[in-house]
Amino acid sequence: TFFDRFSDVHLIGAHRGFRACRPENTISAFTASLGRCHFIEIDVQISRDGIPVVFHDSTLKRTSNAALIADRFGIKSMRLSTWDLSRLKELDIGSWFLAADPFGTLAAGTTSVADLEPQMPQRILTLAELLEWAMRHMLPVNIEIKDQRHTRFDQHAASLVLDVIHRAGAASMVLISSFNHDYLLQCKAMAPQISIGVLQNEQHPPELVQYLLALGAAAYHPADAITTRELIRTLRAAGFGINVYTVNDKKRQRDLFNFGATAVFTDFPELPASARRRPIQ
Numbered sequence: 095t096f097f098d099r100f101s102d103v104h105l106i107g108a109h110r111g112f113r114a115c116r117p118e119n120t121i122s123a124f125t126a127s128l129g130r131c132h133f134i135e136i137d138v139q140i141s142r143d144g145i146p147v148v149f150h151d152s153t154l155k156r157t158s159n160a161a162l163i164a165d166r167f168g169i170k171s172m173r174l175s176t177w178d179l180s181r182l183k184e185l186d187i188g189s190w191f192l193a194a195d196p197f198g199t200l201a202a203g204t205t206s207v208a209d210l211e212p213q214m215p216q217r218i219l220t221l222a223e224l225l226e227w228a229m230r231h232m233l234p235v236n237i238e239i240k241d242q243r244h245t246r247f248d249q250h251a252a253s254l255v256l257d258v259i260h261r262a263g264a265a266s267m268v269l270i271s272s273f274n275h276d277y278l279l280q281c282k283a284m285a286p287q288i289s290i291g292v293l294q295n296e297q298h299p300p301e302l303v304q305y306l307l308a309l310g311a312a313a314y315h316p317a318d319a320i321t322t323r324e325l326i327r328t329l330r331a332a333g334f335g336i337n338v339y340t341v342n343d344k345k346r347q348r349d350l351f352n353f354g355a356t357a358v359f360t361d362f363p364e365l366p367a368s369a370r371r372r373p374i375q
């Protein structure tokens with residue numbers, strides 16, 4: 095698969111799409127990342143009616159107009175897992191970006207209101223829709239399954255996601271990652287050929303190499319703050335990919351690649367000058 099061929103190619107992963115210049119996890123953000131990355135990273139959660147959808151936060155507040163829709167229908171909960179797909183599809187998950195300018199790229203003129211406004215509203219994507227789009231563009235996808243504990247689909251999250259991947263014929267184009275390593279074990283048990291990446295934000299598991307071997311992982315995905323040259327060297331020597339998030343500083347990206355990192359996730363995806371570039375779409 096694409097994600098088993100971790101090598102000395104330095105991969106750029108567009109974190110939630112081109113998140114600095116477009117609303118995260120939308121077609122707008124994914125389209126803007128085309129030609130600027132080797133793969134995209136997306137976050138996946140399960141709707142109330144059991145459909146995997148592409149969205150980061152467990153609540154709808156920050157990146158949608160859910161408050162408005164909830165008011166109209168007398169909905170009390172802002173948790174994504176309590177909304178059916180049909181209702182989620184009514185949300186505008188793009189326009190908040192114009193008001194919030196979360197990375198200051200509108201203020202800086204890196205992206206323009208005039209370019210963005212016609213792309214609104216953006217609608218939440220099902221994982222099936224996203225994979226269909228990615229396959230059309232031959233763009234590999236890192237699917238991060240968000241922790242679904244405290245939802246009714248915790249035990250089924252992995253199988254629901256795998257089911258969509260198989261229906262899309264996308265197994266060789268995806269890498270599944272999660273902070274919830276139970277999901278990764280389940281994925282490997284159900285689909286041994288699927289590539290998995292082990293996410294970690296604070297402390298490395300003890301006996302890390304053994305841990306990754308036991309999980310059947312293709313790669314380790316540590317936060318930048320816990321990533322060292324030594325860690326990278328050890329994991330590369332043991333044959334694992336090491337994909338670091340979230341690295342927006344260009345010098346740090348270079349250093350990590352020099353240490354042997356196989357990929358970085360960035361909110362400002364950009365391929366090296368030698369590779370073809372496209373203007374932001």
Ligand code: G3P
Nearest residue numbers: 109135137238271339359
């Ligand atoms: O998968 C890497 C990174 O996306 C993990 O953190 O919160 O941005 O999903 P988060």
Ligand code: MG
Nearest residue numbers: 135136137238
């Ligand atoms: Mg993520």
